[in-house]
Amino acid sequence: MKPYIKLLLLLGVLAGATSCTDLTTDIKTQYTTYPDNPIAVNAKLEACYYYLRSEAGLGRNYWEGVMLQGDELMGICFNNGYFDNGRLFNPSVHNLKPDTPGVGVMSDLKSGISYCNSVILEIGGADGKDKVVAPVRAIRAFYHFLMMDLYGDVPLLDHTPAADETIDRAPRADVARWIEQELKEIIPQLTEENNADTYGRPNKWMAEALLAKLYLNWGVYTCSDVTEVTNDTPNEKLNELVSVCDEIIQSKVFEVGTGYRKKFFPDNGVHIKDFIYAMDFDPVKVPTKYVGGHQLDRFMTFKKANNCDNGPWGFVNAKSVAGAYVLVPECADRFNLPGDERNEMILGGPQYVFDYTNGYAKTDAPLMYKGQQVNYTRELTFMDPAKFDVGADSDPANIMKGYHLGKYPSIPEDYTDRDRFGGNDIPIFRYADILLMKAEAILRGATATLGQTPASLMNEVRDCSGALHVTGTPTLQELLDERSREFICEMWRRQDLIRFGQFERDWGYKHDANPGAKTELWRRVLPIPQGEMETNTNWKQNTGY
């Protein structure tokens, strides 16, 4: 071989070897820098608001962990089916554990807060107080509120922490005070508009409603020991509660309207004037499982809805359902007001089909399953009381135990197209709640304003569902019962019961299954979820757990 060929080859090798050390490759299919586009900036804010629209967030786990603790719905199982390590049973009998799925929402709340902090830092100016981030601060305050309400002492994440910063749990009272301060600061910055554009997003009214909720429970949150809370725990914010309610009332933006049930139908939305702030579910626009839709009806409906001749809502569900949430008997009893449309949600005794094509009107067609009319019994008898196990679902009698709740009815497509995901928006803050909060504040000693009395406020709420008016001044118990009827399955019952000192009261079969629930007052806050204890090794678990 000629020498120059050798030389060329060697040079080639050397050149190749030295120049080809470049490891730079690009991601070509995803945005690696945030698009410089005004709508994209909007998207960034949007993501802050919908952080909780997921199974762990405000979805199934949340209802299980929070709603089932109240005296409204309880979770049953069928010959061990749906027992699932006490997933529904434990919250129903106040026996939560750090690994019960229902207590896991904390991680999502914190994750949402961390995301908000990064957005606030990016587009909120140096001190993060630009007007444009006011709604983000509002939702951040809301996430803190939920977290503080559920877990007691929680981290106060008002900034993006440095990597080596130690994050401790702040006392519940400090978090409450910080939320108050934040809300007061941003309320003037928030829009007063309430329309399709603000639906599901924080506006001034959402922030004020949140402030009202904070004030309503101020005594609970600032009491240094949660086990010492009683119905008589003083609340220094009652007058402020009235005044924040009054701002909303005087705005005339909201009204309770007429007709109760339709507020919760699949087509509910911004046109419901009673909704101040709602979780906007739409499984068609957002087909992601557990994000765009929820499965409340799957759990609340008849266990064999899909095997009925005609289903509970006038169609046969295309997929099997769970039917594992039934009403605590005493809860059903509270729906006893004459003329009250809310009574129609309580499904007890012989069942008739509701027609989804006609506003879910009750028809005279009996709901038939295996040749017999579905007939729910008020009382439950258990094959195994230690699990709320009603027995095998093959026996029709077993699946007719317990009254059911028909609050968030579904449509056929939820089952045919979407794997049982419904699109009923779930309200968080309602005008009716504002009225009843004000009524409660006055009953507890606040000064009445605007000529409104506890009775007039309660009657305004009752007018929506055509219930008989209350006469004279209602008692606090009557008010609490009214809240039970009005806000059933809106995830507020646990909070109300704690504030009224009734969380440990006996109801349903709770104390039979877990006698300790009577006296373990520390159960008024949830355990810190297992995963949080593992990733925040400097934290101490809540007392008792």
Next chain:
Amino acid sequence: MLNVQFKMKRIHVQSFFFALFLLSSTLAFAQNKVTGTVSDKSGEPLIGVNVLEKGTTNGCITDVDGKYSLTVEKGKTLVFSFIGYQKQEVKVTQSVVNVTMSEDSELLDEVVVIGYGSVSRKDVTSSISTVKAKDLNVGAYTEPGQLLQGKVPGLVIVQNSDPNGGVNSITLRGASTLNGSTSPLYVVDGIPGVNLNLISPSDIESIDVLRDASATAIYGSKAANGVIMVTTKRGQDGPARVTYSGYAAWDVIHNDHEMMSANELRAYAKANDLTIPNDLGANTDWADEVQRTGFTHNHNLSITGGNKSTTYNASVNYIAQDGIIKGVGNNLFTVRTYAETKTLKDRLTLGVGLNGNVRNEWGVLRNGEGASVYNAMYYYSPLVPVRNEDGTWYNDQGISQFYNPLALIYEDQSRATYKRLQATGKASLKIMEGLSLNANFSYENQNYSYKSYSSHQSQTNQREGEASRKTTEDIKKLMEIYGNYDKTFNDVHKLSLMAGYSWEEQNNGDGFAAKGYNFYDDSLGWNNIGMANSWDADPVWTSDSSGWNGLSTIRMISFYGRANYSFNSKYVVQAAVRRDGSSTFGSNNRWATFPSASVAWRLSEEDFIKNLGIFDDLKLHAGWGQSGNAMGFDIYSSRFYYQAGSRFTYTDPDTGKETSYKNLNAARNVNPDLKWETTTMLNIGIDFGFFGGRLNGTIEYYNKTTKDMIWTYPVSTSYYPVGWMVANVGKMNNRGVELSLNATPVQNRNFTWSTSLNLSHNRNEIVSLSNDKYNAGVLNRYNPALPGASTATIQRIIEGEPIGTFYMWEWAGYDDKGVSQFYVHDAETGERTGETTNTPEEKDRTIVGNAQPWLTMGWSNNFSYRNWDLNLFFTGVFGQKIFNEPRAYFSNIANVSEGKNVMKSIATEQKATDNLSSLPSDRYLEDGSYFRLSTLTLGYTFRNFNGWLRDLRVYATCNNVFTLTGYKGRDPEINLGGETPGCDTRSDHYPRTRQFLVGATINF
């Protein structure tokens, strides 16, 4: 008939030899006549041995009595050569030269492929096993893993009878990672990372398995799971050789679950007062409806040939397989070609290859929550018919997780097609004696397309016909340049040096997927997705939950070098180093160095051992090395990007027009320190040989530690927007001993018995998983989703324990109501309190065993008698536990009243009162040890078939002949790789089959 042919053959051979003899005699004149007999070690004469005067063409061939006669001058050297025997040279000092030739089966002169070069077996310093084509497993196989099962110590392969399934798991010397990619690196004809599907088993010449890090470190960051070097058949100097090989195979299910028949189910329900909700009077055997006899046929035609400067080979292979489950099958058409020539006065060797194949796969649904044919064929009720009276599939959506298995097969169909192409180029330049420069180039392209259609009759999909399609393209370019210098000084100092550079770029996953639904009818199937009437909000997408993110570009660049010095093949030292860079990892950790060193001492060359006269070979070797694992990662693993989240409605402030937009969320927390896992291995071994090579073997000990294990850690959402981070934290250790023995206990002229046995023991331990920054927490794994326990997992990853540790409740028999009870454990100490409960909690779970085998073995026996050959191949795995999920699920008495079927055994083995029978507990944790006659092959070879053929071998094989095991499930050969080994899943587990195969190989 056979005898006749045998005689005929002999006559042909004799006349052929005689002609040659005459020919060679005429060449020799006026010289000394040398005669002699050539025999093998057992004294049997060898027929047809080439006898040649060295450096001349003067030669002859031994006759039927092993005798030869040649005229040659005294002082010259005769060379005796014969295929299968060591070449021997003898100096002519007298007129009778008798020669005894020894077989070269386990030859020390065998060449071992080591990556960027090869060495002779005696100079190997690390642990490398070679499996020749004739020793590979026989069966309707398409993957090299299947061919190697049981053949190599330390290489644990779990097979799958699914024709589309290949191997379930392949691990070498225990898992060295938790990230799931435990597959070794495959190097085909020197090209690393080649898609193995491009090779037909018939094209394989031999496979070398590099088992310890001192050998694998030359492949650096890709080699932590070991390296398997595949050498394919190459053309040889000589006339064209044409070989056809083909087989047909039939598969039947082996040891199926015994479910109740309709009458048994009715009787059971009646006896135990259970209500069956769906007795339609039918008597359907669902397994029978779903299963069939599987059939496979394979044809391979290859042509090889060449002359002194140019060689070529080409082959075509076609295989079609129908699985034992209706609707499961594939076909595969493969072409391989390669040509090589020498130019520039034989200094430059150039080679080009072109390989391609097309594979079609048909599959059935195997999803969770009942939507799996493999599950439904057992749970579906025998009391209902297959079809309704109007011909439609029987359907009962009222029962949860209940799908007619035939509807799953016929109404939810899918097909995957792979088209692959590989072009290779090789160049080797001999610069001077001993010094060569080599270059390899490879371009690979794979097109994947997937189609599925759920019809109007689908029971899993109510969207009135739904079609989805996905197509992606992967392109891989590789260039390697390396130089070798091999020189022997003074006959005893052998030096080999190698240095090289490689550049590789992969562009994977380029493509998109689409879905549309609501068709007028089913006539279009998946063929025109554009005719769908309805679309989801995102009908087209380029990322999915499997980690596919569309086009992903990965570049890897490496520098490497190796030095090997051997003193008279007595003392051997080798050292290698590789520096690897990859674009996959965090910006702070893209480059890493992987060193290795090893030594060997061939004691058998020392006089004090030689004088013992015991050992033919005795070698001590020790090696240490590091290799990495970077598999399973792409550019999306360590970099920041935004992913599309849910949608929001944007209202244009000017027009008021509403448009739906996507949110953009941070996809991950970025870890700029993310790097590869590093595996360090120490390997010590002894090679020995006795009785003239009739018995030889190896004992090896290794200790392997993987550090910086990649794992997804939960992180506090107080600091990060996403609750997890991929980081390098954990440490895992594997220690083990391996023994392999090869022996030829009987060898004479007509009968030979050779046997080889390998035993391996490995102990896996997760040393640590957390550090001060990342806390793995409680790592519960594998949720079998059993009734009443939908959140209960059965394994846990625990520091100090092996992967696959079963962490479950302990069954304590029945309580007085006949319901299962479980031992209560103290929340603080974890000890049993002595109490029992019906509602076991998380704290009541405890370690009850693990899925790691204590011993694995492969034992091969070859018998040959004249032209007959018989092979018995046994495999065994001992000491592992298996969770029998099917038994837990199909023994659930509640299934009866839910309208599903149950196992026959529940009538005798379960209490009908036990509504907790399905809770996962150690009740269903079983000893999975087994010993199996894996392969039985009987063959007969016809030689020189009437002069038309060189030879013809016909054979019959039975795979999975019998299994000795105490395991109550269908089959104890269960996945032993990945994060959750040892779980006999019910949803996606294809039944084990027994296979009968007949085949023929014809050399023309």
